[in-house]
Amino acid sequence: MTTADDGAADPPDAAPDRYAAVVDDDWERQVVWWDRTFVAIVLLTAVALPSAGQRGPQLWVAYGAMAAILLAYALWGARAARTRDQRTATAYVVVLIAGTAVTVAQNGIATLLLFGAFTQLWMLLDPPRRAVVASVVLAAASTVGISFQGGFDVPTLLQAAPQMAIALAFAVMLGLWVATTMRLSEERARLLGELRDAQAELAESHHAAGVTAERERLAREIHDTLAQGFTSVVTQAQAATAALDRGEQGRARERLVLVEQTARDNLAEARALVAAFAPVPLQGSTLAEALRRLAERFTVETGARVLLDVAGTTAPGGATGHAAADVVLLRAAQEALANVRRHAGAHAVTIRLTHEAPADPAGPAPGVRLEVIDDGRGLSTGHTDGLGLAGMRERVSAVGGTLDVGPGEQGGTRVEVRVPAGDAA
Incomplete structure (x- = not known):
């Protein structure tokens, strides 16, 4: 890039460095929102436990486990999210999985923590296969925690397993899609930056505008399609769980059919978005x-x-x-x-x-x-x-x-x- 004073050009690796700074700044802003969202989920769970009738020692055990999660996040998790340091991230994930399992073992409503826990696994761990393994461990630990409430017998364990399997499937599906999409998006933006680095000041400014526009486009597409679809999935899954709790097997099956259809549509939307096709409903x-x-x-x-x-x-x-x-x-x-x-x-x-x-x-x-x-x-x-x-x-x-x-x-x-x-x- 040139200046009006000397017209000197930046070295060849200057554009990747500048782009890396933009990515880091954008990631930092996203992490701030992740911080707030995760703390809000933990606090809402803490408020929901007494509302669900939890009392006595079990309530304090759950509070202790959630306090341990928040402390570990303050010490390791928040830093790992910003530095991508895998050793620190692993230390936090161990506490997160153990704390979530202990909390879920006290009351089923504590499964609210899974919304934040699954998300953090994919945000902190790299490469994606580590996030997949951690998601499976979290789902298994939570299943054991849920079955612990019913006396930790085989029938209770078998009843809890399918629900957790659904949650695990959606978590892995969404996590893999996000990881793939973001990797492709960043790689494409980096290639554009390398091509435009050899051009004049106008071409360089177009590069910066292109990166911003691309991120805004992806944000709009995700908001308009996948975010709304997965909101529907969560709502219908919760309704199915509630119906199962009431013994309404037929109504639960209807909700699960709708969950499956919405998930299939969302998967098709994801593939269409990555391939830059027209929206699936109009094909x-x-x-x-x-x-x-x-x-x-x-x-x-x-x-x-x-x-x-x-x-x-x-x-x-x-x-x-x-x-x-x-x-x-x-x-x-x-x-x-x-x-x-x-x-x-x-x-x-x-x-x-x-x-x-x-x-x-x-x-x-x-x-x-x-x-x-x-x-x-x-x-x-x-x-x-x-x-x-x-x-x-x-x-x-x-x-x-x-x-x-x-x-x-x-x-x-x-x-x-x-x-x-x-x-x-």
Whole structure:
């Protein structure tokens, strides 16, 4: 890279060094959030134990085990996350697995710790095979802990094993995907950096912008697809566990079937994302069909009634006649429904897809409008765009469309997306 004063170029390895600094800074910011999330999980578990009826010595044993986990994290885990030192990481992981197993042995609700524990194994251990081994050990130890509550006999152990096997399978699947995706992403960015290092100052600045844009794109894709899918998996798995506890085998089986289908869809999404293909729901189907499947799944998962109106939107090639715009509309519907699930508490949702043909041929180009309207609690005062809405706004803007989020006419929230149709998209 040159300066206005001397025009001297950096040495050949300067670009990799600069990129490494960017990666380290970004990782440091992510670790800060991991710190907060893990501490929050432990504290929530500590609060949940008395609420679940845990009393006496067992409660204090659980508290002692969780205190040991937090202390080990402060001494070794947090440092290992930032330095990637495997010796320190291994010391912490041993305490994490033992502490989690002891806590789970006191009360089944302590399995909440597994959400943080499985994640940390993949965050701290390298190469991935070490994380796989540690995940298996954690699952086995937790299974023993769960069976310990029922007297540590074979029937109890066999009952706990399938549930933990499901959790282990999803943890390993997600961990391997994240490890592979991040490795490919970083390798690709490093190659781009090496190619652009031989160029002038403008090319170098484009490199920095490309790295940032790539990370933002991956963040949006993960948020819009995999994060929402795995949230659904966790919710349905919890519902299946609750049904099993109540002896409702049929309902549990229904939930597990939905868990399997969602996981398969997520795996397909992951493969499509890595291969840079079109979103899976639009492969071999129209936008209207993809929205119909999305609405049906939302109803099954939440119980909320979804009214889908896609009349007159079966144009050849999709609703807009432009693949990129159809993808934007589908992602917008997914994000809007995810927000309804998380924040609205709605009983009914309307999804409306409408072609807008201009009355005046000389007027604006024809377009397609997507509306998602719920009857929930509505927007909070002074609300701002989160990651989901910000990503949606960028997607819509990229195809020349507009996004409007506001209150519905009869309460709740209304999300409206307008994109050009046909050649205008």
